[in-house]
Amino acid sequence: MIQKQLITGDNFVLKKLKIIIKILFIYPIIIVSANNSMAAEGLDLLKNKWSFEGLFGTFDRASLRRGYQVYNEVCSGCHSMKLLSYRNLSEKGGPEFSREDSKNIAASFEVIDGPNSEGEMFTRPGRLSDKFVKPYPNVQAAEAANGGAYPPDMSVLIKARKDGANYIYSILLGYEDPPEGFELDEGVYYNKYMPGHNIKMPNVLFDGLLDYADGTEATTQQMAKDITTFLTWASEPSLEARHKIGFKVILYLIILAFVVHLSLKKLWSRIESK
Amino acid sequence: MSEEKYIPKSKLGQWFDSRLPLLSLAHHLRDYPTPKNLNYWWTFGAILTFCLIAQIITGIVLAMHYVAHADLAFESVEHIMRDVNYGWLIRYFHANGSSMFFLAVYVHIFRGLYYGSYKSPREMIWIIGMLIYILMMATAFMGYVLPWGQMSFWAATVITSLFSAIPIVGDSIVGWLWGGYAVGSPTLTRFYSLHYLLPFLIFALVVLHIWALHIPGNTNPVGIDIKQPSKDTVPFSPYVAVKDLYALIIFLIITAGFVFFAPNILSHPDNYIKANQMVTPTHIVPEWYLLPFYAILRAVPDKLGGVVVMFASLFILMFLPWLDTSKVRSAVFRPLYKIFFWVLVIDVIVLGYMGAKPPEGLYLLIGRAATIYYFAHFILVMPILGFKEKTTPLPISISDPVLDSDTKTTNYR
Structure with missing residues (x-):
């Protein structure tokens, strides 16, 4: 045995290498699974088959565009996305709106700029280089308008939650009546997938809530899927x-x-x- | 080492080399006699050198775009990910690179433990190596703070607060570390400065580490002394260099798997939430490579005791050359030590697992048992084993027995 080991023979070398590779993988995986089991306190999340998963995953372009529409018409009332610029909307790998379309989208927002040469702040139509316009001027204003809870910025939201895409998807579809005996605080809603089941955000998605520009039927599930896709791209452009x-x-x-x-x-x- | 003296061929070369022997050094590094029976566990030295240089280069690029300020750090990291050309690649490589760096260093350390690489005459190599390891942990910890996410902030708070356990001067030291009354911008800027400095100290120590290695030369899986150079050795270049390169490429494939397809799997999602001193995360966990020591820290019910024991668990490794009393280097010929070695490996993995769990109930109990065993391995098992263990006979040289018994291989042609 020992003598065999002395030979740097090919078979032996490959066997050793396999063991090394295994070890290189095992430790982090143990730790990650330890973290996972820690997060799995609540219910099993709804799992969707996302086009962006897997080794060759790409975004569904149409879904991204619909997702932007959902953000623009529904979420952006409360949630900011301060890390994104309008130019990102026409960049490769994203919703890939034409440059013209992105310009028009940007121009539909009023942006506060300045000070000008008189020292005054002024508003002007948005440009491609502008960041997404925020719904509230600051955190305090956002909290005041939402019963003390700050609607989190959604730029990196997917990365900031364990199994982010499925988590957001589940939360959006997880609203239901509280089970009997469940004490719900004032101004709080019941959500099956929220840790603790208390969520300050009301259920916002209803069938037919908006008319998709591409004619897709706006079911609750469709909208949840589209906005999740859009948010995933926003976190990982x-x-x-x-x-x-x-x-x-x-x-x-x-x-x-x-x-x-x-x-x-x-x-x-x-x-x-x- | 019994190498013949190198004399450059050209007149200019001789003139230069007699004033600054860089050519001799290059010649030495190329012809450095290496035992020919080294296995792939020995390739991690080269892999680690690559890791350090890769971390330094990606780090320098990141530093060009990063802003060390509590209000801007988080956004500047996302700016790197979004607006800098291939910034996502550089940052993910740097972040996952640190994990791969530690993976490699753990393999390297355990290889040293298995084959007795720390034993005479290689004590200095081992001690410098341990200093490198400790500096690496400090560097990695400070690097983890820089993105200024929730885990960054709270890890910084937890770890720096440890120093408050020191009697009398504890609180002053913590205030000095923070640069204020809480973790904030001043803490971030000094961590940034040190995170940039320490890798160069590590680099200097790596040079010493390799220098110290080149005095006695590599040990080998059999662990017996060999003449250098002899038929038992091969010149470093090309034999060992190409082998190291091959192992490095395999290592890079694994690294690329993480960087391109699971770049965030080894970190905590909470670190994508900007630091907020009003909100404490439910579980504060360090990066995976520090978890065994985190478990040791929490295994002791007393704060000061925990800190002392945690540092002791690191510094005890420095005394290993004297704690191990066995005359035989390699575990190949030490049937009992071989078993205890693997028990230690499992013990450290168990500690890591407990470090990721909340310190309560069974987790805490197992964590304590594993901590006690960790120390017992070094303080009791290693010294006693050296006297009690019956080792198997050593071969005379690393190539003779091969030629005698395995004629198949020799006549292969």
């Missing part, structure tokens, strides 16, 4: 590029590993046959 480049990088590395392994074998055969 580089997701498509990441998947695409990642595939190429790994393919390249595998080929490189193969070539280097061949030269390695050739090199070491000199030593082993001595």
Whole structure:
């Protein structure tokens, strides 16, 4: 056995390498599962099959555009998205509105700018370079208008929750009447998927709430799906590029590993046959 | 080392080398005699050197765009992710790179433990290595604070508050660390400054680590001394260099898997919520690679005791060359130590798992037991084993037994 181990033979080397790779994976996975079980206090979330999941996941362009419409007509009343600019709407990998459309979208908002040469603040139509206009001027104003609860900024919301996409999707579809005996505070709603089941946000999605520009029927589920897709893109605008480049990088590395392994074998055969 | 003296061929080379022996150094690094029976566990030294350099380079680029201010840090990180060309790639590589760095360093340390790499005459290599490891943890911790998310803020609060356990001067030290009465912008800027400084200290220590290694040369899986150079060794380049390169590529494939397809899986979602001192997260957990020590910290019911025990768990490793009394280096010939080695590995993983769990009930109990075992391994098992254990016979050289018994391989051609 020991003598065998002394040989840097190929089979042995590969076996060792496999063990190393396994170890490299196992530890983080144990820890991640420890974290997961910690988060799984509530109900199992609704799981949707998202187009952006998986190694080749991309966003459903039409869904992203509908999602923006839902944000614009429903969510943006309370939730800001301060990390996004109107120019992002026409960037590659996003909703990919035409530049003209994005310009029009931006121009439909009033932006406070200034001070001008007289020292006065003024409003002007939005431009592509402007950040998404916020519904409230500051956190305090937002809290005052929403019963003391701050509607969180949604720019990175998906990344800020465990299993973010399914979580947001579940919350949006999780409103129901509280079960008997459940004490609900004033100004709070019951949500099946919210930790503690208390949520300050009312149920906002109803069938036929809006007319989709592309004619899709605006069911509650459809809207929940579209806005979740849109928010996922907002959190990870580089997701498509990441998947695409990642595939190429790994393919390249595998080929490189193969070539280097061949030269390695050739090199070491000199030593082993001595 | 018994290497022949290198003399450059050209006149200019001789002139230069006699004044600054860089050419001799390059020659030494190229021809450095390496045991030919090194297995893939030995490739992690090269992998770690790569990790450090990659972290420094990506870090320098990130520092060009990052703003160390409590009001702006969080947004500036997202600015890097959104507006800087390939900023997402650089930042995800840096963030996951730190995890991969620690994975590699743990493999490297446990390899040292298994093959007795810390034993005479390699004590200095081991001690410098441990200093590097401690600096790495400090650097990683401060780097984790920079994005200024909820976990950043609260991890900084929890860890810096530990120093308040020091009697008399504790509170003053904490105030000094914070630069104020709570974790805030002054804390962030000093962490940023130190996070930029420490990697270069680590780099300097790595140079010493490699220097100290090149005095006695590598140990090997069999753990017996070998003549250098001899038929038992191969020159570093190309043999070992290409092997290290191959292992590095495999390592990079795994890294790329994380960076491109699961960039946030190893971090906590709460860190994408901007730091808020009014809201405490339900569970404050450090990054996974610090969890075993977090578990040790919490295993002790007393705050000061916890801090002392946690630091002791690190510094005890420095004394390992003297705690291990066995004359035999490699665990290959130590049947009992081999078992205890794997028990220690499991013990550390268990500690890591308990570090991720809330410190209550069974988790706390197991965490305490694992902490006691951790110390017992170094204080009791290692010294006693050296005297009691019956080791199996060592081969005379690393190539002779191979040639004698395994004729198949020798006649392979």
